[in-house]
Amino acid sequence: MAVTFLGVRHHSPACAREVQRTIERLRPAHVLVEGPVDFTDRVDELLLGHTLPVAVYTYYRDGQRVHASWTPLCEYSPEWVAITTGRAVGAQVRFIDLPAWHPAFAGRDNRYADAETRYAEIVERLCREFAVDTVDVLWDHLVEVAPDDDLAPRLTAYFDLLRGDSAAGEQDRAREEYMASWVRAAAADAGDRPVVVVTGGFHTPALRVLAGSGDREWPEAPAPPPGSEGASYLVPYSYRRLDAFSGYQSGMPSPEYYHWLWTGGVAGAATALTEAVTRGLRARHQPVSTADLIAARTLAEGLARMRGHELTARTDVLDGLLGALVSEDLPQPPPWSRRGPLPLGTHPAVVEMVAALSGDREGALHPDTPAPPLVGATDVELSRLRLDHGGEVRLDLADPVDLERSRALHRLRVLEIPGFTVRSSDTALAFVERWLLRPDDNRGPALIEAAVHGATLADASAAVLGARVAPADAPGLAALLVDARLCGIVTLYTGVVDALADSVAQVSALADLGDVLTEVLGLWRHDRIFGTAGSPALGQVLDAAVTRVLWLVEGLHGGPEPAERGRLSTLAATRDTVRHAAAALGVGAEAAVDVLRRVAADLAAPPDVRGAAFGFGWSLGLPVDVVTAARGMTAPDTMGDWLAGLFALARAEVLGDPEVVAVLDDAVTALSDHDFLLALPALRQAYGYFPPAERETIARLLLDRRGSAASARSVVHTAVDPSVVSAAMALERAVDAVLSREGLA
Structure with missing residues (x-):
């Protein structure tokens, strides 16, 4: 033997x-x-x-x-x-x-x-x-x-x-x-x-x-x-999953090329590769002439002889095509000279070559192939819930049957099973979801691979979400909380709430608390269908998060810097929590406003935070002298950022007070050309907090102040990009300066 x-x-x-x-x-x-x-x-x-x-x-x-x-x-x-x-x-x-x-x-x-x-x-x-x-x-x-x-x-x-x-x-x-x-x-x-x-x-x-x-x-x-x-x-x-250029470490890149090598030999693979690259480039409207192909073949054969190959190898063909079809310098070596995914900025012709090498072959299983229990359990559940079809589905979550259907679809979403897409969801107010269901050939394979997590949709989605708890930060836990609720996983929901309550006390970045407050406040206020409205556990999370926000915001210091939307969103979420969930908080509205009043007066605090601090109390209906504050807001390098903070929290109050709009108008009008151009980028960012209709309202107020009957819409919707106008103003100012210096003004 x-x-x-x-x-x-x-x-x-x-x-x-x-x-x-x-x-x-x-x-x-x-x-x-x-x-x-x-x-x-x-x-x-x-x-x-x-x-x-x-x-x-x-x-x-x-x-x-x-x-x-x-x-x-x-x-x-x-x-x-x-x-x-x-x-x-x-x-x-x-x-x-x-x-x-x-x-x-x-x-x-x-x-x-x-x-x-x-x-x-x-x-x-x-x-x-x-x-x-x-x-x-x-x-x-x-x-x-x-x-x-x-x-x-x-x-x-x-x-x-x-x-x-x-x-x-x-x-x-x-x-x-x-x-x-x-x-x-x-x-x-x-x-x-x-x-x-x-x-x-x-x-x-x-x-x-x-x-x-x-x-x-x-x-x-x-x-x-x-x-x-x-x-x-x-x-x-699939061949794309096999390809080393996609990150697969099987040891053999370019699976389609080796398929040709297996079926047609070395010469046949070289011909097939050249034809595939040519088709791909021409489909991209890249010209590839017969002369180009002759040059590529000549180069490839010469490289093969120089490298000691009796027949042209894969890299001989690729280097020949590269030399014949790409005339400019490449920003990096060709991908077949190393391993790993294609880097950003890869030349389009090179991308097409790699795509041709990879191919698009996909496998398919025989219908009699056994499958894990999750596949059959999912088919039964989709059939029972009448979700085994294509098209749009509207779910009223106040209906127990639709609520069960929603949970099944969210479990599929969490498991990343293709063919189930939520198009709109408003569970906080209208309790209505719209889903798009479509057939997908990858659904079966995805369910087989998801079987590692459990034998039913409930078990598998619970395992997937549970594995995300330990490494998640506070925003991640808040998102998990919502997913657990949407999937109807009660046991996991309780554990996530406890982890979130512990996590918010450790957050060091103010912006990270905004999503936490927004998600948790929505559950605490509106989630009667899912049984979390008024939850004492959620109330503890809200209290801990608001306390942490107030502690962090009072410690913020720094010179002029761009307005940061993340921390402004957090302050707006804090305001909403104080307004709507005061019963769950150990910190009352007056105490919160006192903290932010100190921040507003602290010139060492960032300008956007100071503006938001003024808007905080004003938007809660508490006495805040915003007009006086606005009159003192004259520094061009901080004006726009201060206003961004104010508008982020008190947009409606600004819009409803013509006196404040007038004060702001006077402050901007008083700026010199130089100071206006300096302030303009931040001002544009600040007024971006107003939607188009509200910007038209402000434009109407400003036009009325000037006695103009011009259309407010035409002022807001200019035919020229404001950045172009800004550049033109800067150029005119520079020209005026030169003319004045030379005595030609």
């Missing part, structure tokens, strides 16, 4: 051909494949007739962690070819690696991430030796475009050098010892017949040694620990 070890690079067409040739030649009794052993008894599911690529999706959850992992397979994956060819010759085909939920895979979401990234020093030495940029170019040079007649010894030499004498880490050692136990058992069972072992090449040198001695009984597949749950299912995959 002989065991043949085939070390492969995952998703390598050349390795897949070697696997196919070897299995067809040896016709072994057993074909052992690196893959999740808990899926061995279900290999028939892989052969149902899916459209590749597909992946074995494995999930695991217990009280401490949730883990998900994918084992992707495409037509040219050596593992897929081992399975299909092994079955065709009558071999027993088995996966022999540990399950993906095993601690040996901790921190990894992809079984077939190559080990080369962990041994970068050796790879860098090889790249320097062969004068190539990356391991992908190196691999093409040594394997994909090289002759097949001596491929096996080259693969052995490459992986032996990659592994070297280094000891495996604890995780790899556990996997290799387990795989070796399957090899020994298969060898004992095979008798005089061969055994073929197909694993990642990094593991192959160790398996040759480990398989020589030890127990020869068939090992058992590990089971998830008590109190945990782990399972594997097939999911559709």
